[in-house]
Amino acid sequence: MSVTEMFSYIQGFLSADQDIREDIRKVVQVLEQTAREILTVLQSVHQPSGFKDIPSKCLKARELFCTVRNHTGELKTKFPVEQYYRYHEHWRFVLQRLAFLAAFVVYLESESLVTREDVAEILGIEVNREKGFHLDVEDYLAGVLILASELSRLAVNSVTAGDYVRPLRISNFINELDYGFRLLNLKNDPLRKRYDGLKYDLKKIEEVVYDLSIRGLAKELEAGGDK
Template sequence: MDKSIFKELQTKIDHETSLRDELSSRVETIDQETKVLRLLLGEVEISNNEVSIDITRSTEVIKVKIQELAKLASEHSYYKYVNVWDRTIQEVACLILLATWRGALRGHEDKKYQILTLEEVGQILNVPVYPEEVKFHISIEEYLHGVLSISSELARFSVNAVIHGNKEVPLKSLQTIENVHSSFQLLSLKNDSLRRHFDSLKYQLKRAEDVVYDMRIHNLLD
């Protein structure tokens, strides 16, 4: 057997490994910035006006880094490498949805207490969305995971809001989670990961309901 065949295969393996490492490196830089953005979003309840500037700046950094990733990824097979970045894009989608829901993203204050569409998330990040299938894009599944994740964040925000005397956020959170829950029931989820994620939504709904219930029995609602 001609051993040169294996040398050629090794060259291809080395190239693929190098490419995957480069993609992973770019994803890691996005992950680092999403941690910053998540921390900033946790401060919205305390200093909304001041922190919104930093949230907008952090979002712009993420936007640039995702565009850099998209440029490299679009030169290669999407479905071969999508597992490198899909969880990161889910997290980014969640944080963008959360920032706009809180009215903390400059230029998108009119989206407060609303869930952005997939297309709107793509516009903010300036990257393609489904049905672009060949090149890098935000998939439907990544977006839906982001929507489900925001429900968990809103349930947590409800508790923090009560502590800081905000009566509106718990009510809006419950309303949003209820809408997400009812909307997802219209879907026929074939994706196992999405179905499991949706199954956990009922716990977030119960958590948000409990917060509002406690507010009522303690006469905290007008």
Template sequence: MSSNGVVDNTSIDTTIFTSLQDKIDEETKTREELKDIVEILTKQGRLTQSLLARIHNCPTAQLQAQVLQPTAQSIQEQVITVTRLGQTASKYPFYKWNGIWQRDVQNLISSLQLYVWLSEGKLVTIEEVGVQFGVAVNVKETDTFHVTIEDYLLALCSTIEELSRLAPNAVTLGDFARPVQISRFIKDVYAGFQLLNLKNDALRRRSDGIKYAVKKVEDVVYDLSLRGLLSKEET
């Protein structure tokens, strides 16, 4: 109470703000710790994507030596970084911090998907992604670093976009069979997406774009067919 008899309610315990500052400092330290690792992953990812970009001007016969072999090594270096990131990130709530690394992890998944398709002509599953990265997939524990279904599907959308670019470029390089392979694959993926009831707005918008990729590649195949550049089996 003040000297004039009025109750003084303006006094505030300053330790409240001291405690808040401690929490702010702790979060800043966590963010910087994670960002340091993600910056390495980003740099490695740029190299991987640069290597894979060669598919658009590399003849199929030279693909293994000029693209796939160096890409495999680059992806492996990223996997080592992701393992380190997972060990660090698992100490903190996943969905509080995953925005820091989400884009880079999606890019790595897309690179792996593209690499596997070019090497084996198949779709890599989310479980196989987890095995390759040495991390969990689609887990419920809030603190465990993992690959989410959304990350996997968004990456797949990027992979399809890249393959739709490859189709006409392959024709330019004289590979008329590649667009047919791409067409079959992305049609199957598109059919798979039709089975999904997507709640994520960003994912739904990206997946809608697959139908345009399908149409783009279909036009390439149709043009090749009209020109008589495909065998009956391919047609």
């Protein structure tokens, strides 16, 4: 093979790779738009009137996740199965965002932590990497950490809306999350940095709970619960 032929072959490879990346980017852009739509729906729960309408907001978000599953199904076809991590950077951010949104919906519905398996099912993708397009463990954990930040904001807005019980439950939930993450030996730099932000979320929630305690609201609520 001559030098010219060799570089012509390489150019063909690069062109094919660029075509794949462009196809992936187009689908990811649509996924990002759908993620923004889901976030817009869920953001209304931070409004005083939104607390009364949480079930309908979650239902609407669930409907939008049907669109997400259609797009992830399309995304799977845009690259060779064995080259998942070659193109992972293209969808990593949006997948983390969607994992957070799925976790937020489940929390609003049941105040529990969604499993990685359930997130993968909501998004229409796999859990095991051997099966192809899957939810990476680190992407799932990043989504959970974004959830913690969102809940710290919800705790503050709950007080504004006159809901003094929710911040106490959020505090317990975030403390459990913090304990869980302490069990992990995180070596991934981006994930480790995001986890470091969890202590600030925890501090913000503790300040809300402390303020409720100072005002005597927390004791009143506990007494009411005992009765």
